[in-house]
Amino acid sequence: MPRTHTAPPKPIKCTACQLKTLKCFRRLDEDEVKFLSAFKSGEFVAEPGASILQEGTRSPHLYTILSGWAFRYKLLPDGRRQILNFAMPGDLLGLQSSVFSEMKHSVEALSHLVLCVFPRERLWELYAHYPALAFDVTWLVARSERLLDESLLSVGRRSARERIAHLLLLLFHRASALEMTQGRRLTLPFTQQHLADALGLSLVHTNKTLKTLSEHGCIRWKDGRLEILDEKGLAALADYESDTVQPRPIL
Amino acid sequence: MPRTHTAPPKPIKCTACQLKTLKCFRRLDEDEVKFLSAFKSGEFVAEPGASILQEGTRSPHLYTILSGWAFRYKLLPDGRRQILNFAMPGDLLGLQSSVFSEMKHSVEALSHLVLCVFPRERLWELYAHYPALAFDVTWLVARSERLLDESLLSVGRRSARERIAHLLLLLFHRASALEMTQGRRLTLPFTQQHLADALGLSLVHTNKTLKTLSEHGCIRWKDGRLEILDEKGLAALADYESDTVQPRPIL
DNA sequence: CGGGATATTGAGTTAGTTCAACACAGGTGG
DNA sequence: CCACCTGTGTTGAACTAACTCAATATCCCG
Numbered sequence: 001m002p003r004t005h006t007a008p009p010k011p012i013k014c015t016a017c018q019l020k021t022l023k024c025f026r027r028l029d030e031d032e033v034k035f036l037s038a039f040k041s042g043e044f045v046a047e048p049g050a051s052i053l054q055e056g057t058r059s060p061h062l063y064t065i066l067s068g069w070a071f072r073y074k075l076l077p078d079g080r081r082q083i084l085n086f087a088m089p090g091d092l093l094g095l096q097s098s099v100f101s102e103m104k105h106s107v108e109a110l111s112h113l114v115l116c117v118f119p120r121e122r123l124w125e126l127y128a129h130y131p132a133l134a135f136d137v138t139w140l141v142a143r144s145e146r147l148l149d150e151s152l153l154s155v156g157r158r159s160a161r162e163r164i165a166h167l168l169l170l171l172f173h174r175a176s177a178l179e180m181t182q183g184r185r186l187t188l189p190f191t192q193q194h195l196a197d198a199l200g201l202s203l204v205h206t207n208k209t210l211k212t213l214s215e216h217g218c219i220r221w222k223d224g225r226l227e228i229l230d231e232k233g234l235a236a237l238a239d240y241e242s243d244t245v246q247p248r249p250i251l
Numbered sequence: 252m253p254r255t256h257t258a259p260p261k262p263i264k265c266t267a268c269q270l271k272t273l274k275c276f277r278r279l280d281e282d283e284v285k286f287l288s289a290f291k292s293g294e295f296v297a298e299p300g301a302s303i304l305q306e307g308t309r310s311p312h313l314y315t316i317l318s319g320w321a322f323r324y325k326l327l328p329d330g331r332r333q334i335l336n337f338a339m340p341g342d343l344l345g346l347q348s349s350v351f352s353e354m355k356h357s358v359e360a361l362s363h364l365v366l367c368v369f370p371r372e373r374l375w376e377l378y379a380h381y382p383a384l385a386f387d388v389t390w391l392v393a394r395s396e397r398l399l400d401e402s403l404l405s406v407g408r409r410s411a412r413e414r415i416a417h418l419l420l421l422l423f424h425r426a427s428a429l430e431m432t433q434g435r436r437l438t439l440p441f442t443q444q445h446l447a448d449a450l451g452l453s454l455v456h457t458n459k460t461l462k463t464l465s466e467h468g469c470i471r472w473k474d475g476r477l478e479i480l481d482e483k484g485l486a487a488l489a490d491y492e493s494d495t496v497q498p499r500p501i502l
Numbered sequence: 503c504g505g506g507a508t509a510t511t512g513a514g515t516t517a518g519t520t521c522a523a524c525a526c527a528g529g530t531g532g
Numbered sequence: 533c534c535a536c537c538t539g540t541g542t543t544g545a546a547c548t549a550a551c552t553c554a555a556t557a558t559c560c561c562g
Contacts, residue, residue: 156406
């Protein structure tokens with residue numbers, strides 16, 4: 001069960017935002033940083049399993065992930081779950097309820113998670129006065145659409161082995177851009193159930209397929225740590241092509 | 252094989268745009284319409300099977316569908332195809348190549364298709380001077396993300412019968428909002444192969460499942476015409492809930 | 503020590519696939 | 533006007549990737 005949320009110790013100033021030091025993000029000018037600092041209404045810390053946003057509700061907030069992992073998902077009435085994607089630092093959460101009235105998916109924390117909180121009613125100011133930031137928001141949504149395109153291709157047309165190979169490579173490269181990897185290794189706070197639900201597979205089959213990938217010497221997956229042993233092999237299996245997109249927006 | 256494109260007879264002025272008469276679109280003010288008229292660089296007419304945008308290329312244009320159907324899709328090297336979604340009047344095509352460098356999916360015309368063409372290099376002006384329109388662009392991308400979420404849930408977690416029920420209802424309601432339906436009937440310019448590729452199913456199984464839905468008296472599907480006979484039944488099957496979103500943006 | 507997740511493995515089942523044949527319609531060229 | 537071809541839809545039969553069920557193993561935590 002989700003644990004309760006904790007109040008943050010002390011919010012980080014946008015001027016000192018850790019994400020800015022990563023080269024995968026675009027540089028913001030002074031004005032933009034100032035605006036974002038004022039726009040940011042606080043921070044929100046959640047523990048694994050905590051519910052961040054709920055399908056069917058309207059959130060007064062818009063979030064950006066400062067650190068940690070989360071995932072978006074949808075449920076069917078009988079409990080079947082589909083994970084739509086995994087969210088990492090820099091990703092936007094809850095824009096849907098800013099743009100439409102209510103959420104059509106839920107979001108849950110996977111790891112210890114720190115979020116920047118923005119009041120959705122002020123999103124309009126951003127569009128009115130900071131067109132570059134508005135464009136960044138569009139950029140982020142478009143990128144997330146791209147990831148969904150990839151997932152849909154996987155779930156619709158790839159075999160179990162191909163899906164797993166593809167997802168693991170994708171996660172690895174996304175994490176790598178955020179400097180969350182150590183060499184070929186990456187800490188993934190997922191259970192196999194999470195993988196299964198993201199891939200549209202059963203838990204048992206996911207487990208067995210992971211095993212054959214291990215036996216073929218492609219990966220090592222143990223205690224939430226993933227090691228990519230044969231990147232070429234995996235990429236060939238999955239027709240994976242890393243998405244070399246230019247510097248991405250912060251917020 | 253795709254036929255060649257035809258030059259448009261005479262572009263329609265945005266002031267006289269047919270879409271504006273539909274109540275599902277938000278009303279634009281005079282300034283916005285004037286800007287859009289200037290932004291619009293022409294029209295583009297395509298016939299069924301024509302390729303509109305190609306994965307791996309960069310399109311200098313951004314399109315909006317004025318009339319007709321298209322679909323976005325991705326291919327695997329061995330020819331497996333996943334249709335990502337179907338696009339109808341009012342939908343935006345090719346934003347990805349305006350936001351990133353190149354397309355990661357292709358777009359093909361399903362029916363006779365009329366597109367409004369906008370030069371992507373002027374998209375920035377729109378963001379700089381027409382924040383409401385910029386917000387509309389974001390709205391459109393976010394909505395398309397939502398549709399993808401639904402598809403991913405279907406393909407990942409629903410049975411063949413549920414998937415078909417869900418897709419047909421969705422198409423019907425989307426078309427209905429655009430006043431493209433006649434009572435419970437709708438002309439769909441698809442082959443069963445299109446349905447199969449959108450649902451992640453084989454052609455044969457799609458055919459058989461359509462047949463059982465017909466036999467149960469839920470639908471009639473003949474010569475590209477779909478009739479919804481038992482909307483309640485289909486909705487129950489698919490856990491379908493029509494997405495009652497407020498007026499949507501034009502362009 | 504006991505209870506609740508998570509992971510692993512085997513065995514039997516099934517939804518959906520592939521292969522193949524055939525029906526039907528429209529379109530073309532002789 | 534007919535013969536042919538191609539794209540689409542339909543149906544049966546055999547096959548298989550992935551599923552469900554079930555038992556067991558681990559590990560962590562209170």
